[in-house]
Amino acid sequence: LQVLEVNRNLLIKNxxxxxRNRSLFKSRGVLAVNxxxxxxxxxxxxxxxxxxxxxxxxxxxxxxxDLATDHDGRRLRRSGAAVVQLTTGTVxxxxxxxxxxxxxxxxxxxxxxxxxxxxxxxxxxxGYDLGEGLRVVLLSVTEGxxxxxxxxxxxxxxxxxxxxxxxxxGPAGFDAAAARGAIExxxxxxxxxxxxxxxxxxxxxxxxxxxxxxxxxAG
Amino acid sequence: LQVLEVNRNLLIKNxxxxxRNRSLFKSRGVLAVNxxxxxxxxxxxxxxxxxxxxxxxxxxxxxxxDLATDHDGRRLRRSGAAVVQLTTGTVxxxxxxxxxxxxxxxxxxxxxxxxxxxxxxxxxxxGYDLGEGLRVVLLSVTEGxxxxxxxxxxxxxxxxxxxxxxxxxGPAGFDAAAARGAIExxxxxxxxxxxxxxxxxxxxxxxxxxxxxxxxxAG
Numbered sequence: 001l002q003v004l005e006v007n008r009n010l011l012i013k014n015x016x017x018x019x020r021n022r023s024l025f026k027s028r029g030v031l032a033v034n035x036x037x038x039x040x041x042x043x044x045x046x047x048x049x050x051x052x053x054x055x056x057x058x059x060x061x062x063x064x065x066d067l068a069t070d071h072d073g074r075r076l077r078r079s080g081a082a083v084v085q086l087t088t089g090t091v092x093x094x095x096x097x098x099x100x101x102x103x104x105x106x107x108x109x110x111x112x113x114x115x116x117x118x119x120x121x122x123x124x125x126x127g128y129d130l131g132e133g134l135r136v137v138l139l140s141v142t143e144g145x146x147x148x149x150x151x152x153x154x155x156x157x158x159x160x161x162x163x164x165x166x167x168x169x170g171p172a173g174f175d176a177a178a179a180r181g182a183i184e185x186x187x188x189x190x191x192x193x194x195x196x197x198x199x200x201x202x203x204x205x206x207x208x209x210x211x212x213x214x215x216x217x218a219g
Numbered sequence: 220l221q222v223l224e225v226n227r228n229l230l231i232k233n234x235x236x237x238x239r240n241r242s243l244f245k246s247r248g249v250l251a252v253n254x255x256x257x258x259x260x261x262x263x264x265x266x267x268x269x270x271x272x273x274x275x276x277x278x279x280x281x282x283x284x285d286l287a288t289d290h291d292g293r294r295l296r297r298s299g300a301a302v303v304q305l306t307t308g309t310v311x312x313x314x315x316x317x318x319x320x321x322x323x324x325x326x327x328x329x330x331x332x333x334x335x336x337x338x339x340x341x342x343x344x345x346g347y348d349l350g351e352g353l354r355v356v357l358l359s360v361t362e363g364x365x366x367x368x369x370x371x372x373x374x375x376x377x378x379x380x381x382x383x384x385x386x387x388x389g390p391a392g393f394d395a396a397a398a399r400g401a402i403e404x405x406x407x408x409x410x411x412x413x414x415x416x417x418x419x420x421x422x423x424x425x426x427x428x429x430x431x432x433x434x435x436x437a438g
Contacts, residue, residue, distance in 0.1 A: 006225055038257050038258045038259060038339070038362075039257045039341050039362055039366055039369070039370065040257060040359070040361065040362025040363045040366060066369050067342065067369060067370055067371070067372070068368065068369055068370075068371050069365070069368050069369050071365055071368070071369065090342070090345075090346070090372060092311065092340075092342035092343050119342070120257070120341065120369070120370075121311070121340060121341070121342055121343075122258050122339065122340070123286065123309070123311035123338070123340055123343070124311050124340075124342070124343065126309075127309070140259070140361065142259065142359065142361035142384070142387065142391070143257075143258055143259025144259045146288070146290055147258055147259060149287065149288050149290070150258070150285050150286060150287055150288050150290065150339070151258065151286055151287075151339075152286070152287050153286070153309060165361070167390075168361065168387065168390055168391060171386075171387055171390040172361070172387060173417075198392075
């Protein structure tokens with residue numbers, strides 16, 4: 001009971017900071033995109049490719065969270081985008097306060113897109129609003145079709161679900177119809193994209209979606 | 220500070236229960252194997268195959284944890300083994316107390332192997348001793364070679380690391396040498412196995428390892 005109380009207070013504090021983040025992003029015209037997935041589902045690969053293809057038209061930056069290492073930060077910096085790497089130690093998710101501190105290190109003038117790559121985890125990040133304008137959950141074809149059913153909370157919270165690594169669907173024996181059914185039953189609200197960051201297949205609709213959301217007034 | 224205090228107390232209570240579990244398993248001659256990995260790394264597939272191949276010689280049972288659904292429990296029951304499915308709701312790991320209650324539902328007489336399939340998560344389960352005799356962490360080739368470096372705590376705690384889905388190494392562009400280096404640098408204590416539950420490649424050494432550990436007096 002004491003634990004529940006403490007956790008509830010933490011989430012209330014997080015929500016307050018998330019509201020402050022959200023109004024900052026809105027006032028600066030920045031679309032903040034919270035990117036969530038299992039470890040190794042292809043978050044960094046999708047962002048590398050997206051930055052390479054969109055960065056020229058829409059100034060972008062990244063906040064990236066990992067328990068340890070700055071591998072992802074270094075990969076993402078090659079795009080030329082400003083990147084802040086957060087290392088969370090043993091913490092299994094990003095919190096609004098961590099994002100607020102990271103954003104202080106970023107040049108917001110002229111920025112349009114802020115990607116927030118969360119810690120690889122389909123459980124813990126679900127309950128933490130970061131103040132994002134868009135919440136995107138990835139599902140790689142190699143993870144299996146039933147992951148939305150097994151991790152419903154995070155998929156229910158998604159604005160978009162991106163099925164990644166579609167170039168491996170054949171070798172992995174991926175059942176696309178089953179995955180589509182699982183996503184639709186858990187996350188009927190989500191727009192769904194199917195793509196491979198490696199081959200480039202399916203990136204067009206994903207970019208069009210981001211640009212549409214940018215056009216709607218970011219934040 | 221209050222949170223840290225509460226969490227510390229929870230972990231102390233968990234460790235006490237884990238000690239009770241461990242002595243129960245030892246007194247009954249049961250080797251308990253805690254199986255940890257990302258969502259979709261192939262825990263259930265490995266256990267399906269292992270049960271099919273070893274169950275005849277070594278009576279086995281499974282406790283399987285998921286946030287939601289009894290998919291894995293149903294898959295594993297097809298082997299004929301006794302299976303207890305735990306659904307944790309929003310809890311991102313199994314705890315020793317959950318395992319103790321699940322084990323009450325299992326016939327321990329004559330049992331030799333108890334597999335505990337943890338929640339798909341490379342962060343939270345690391346700190347929770349379940350009283351297992353063996354802790355096995357899976358890394359699928361599709362997740363990328365650097366996962367041990369990015370989730371060091373869980374890999375450091377492993378008795379064995381099992382690299383899964385080796386049949387997808389080619390299509391996934393997996394760098395085996397880099398993975399080997401990452402595992403050795405983070406988890407030099409771990410025995411390492413490379414296998415595909417789908418093709419059967421590499422299962423022999425994994426089974427030999429389990430049987431060796433059974434021979435050493437389980438628990």
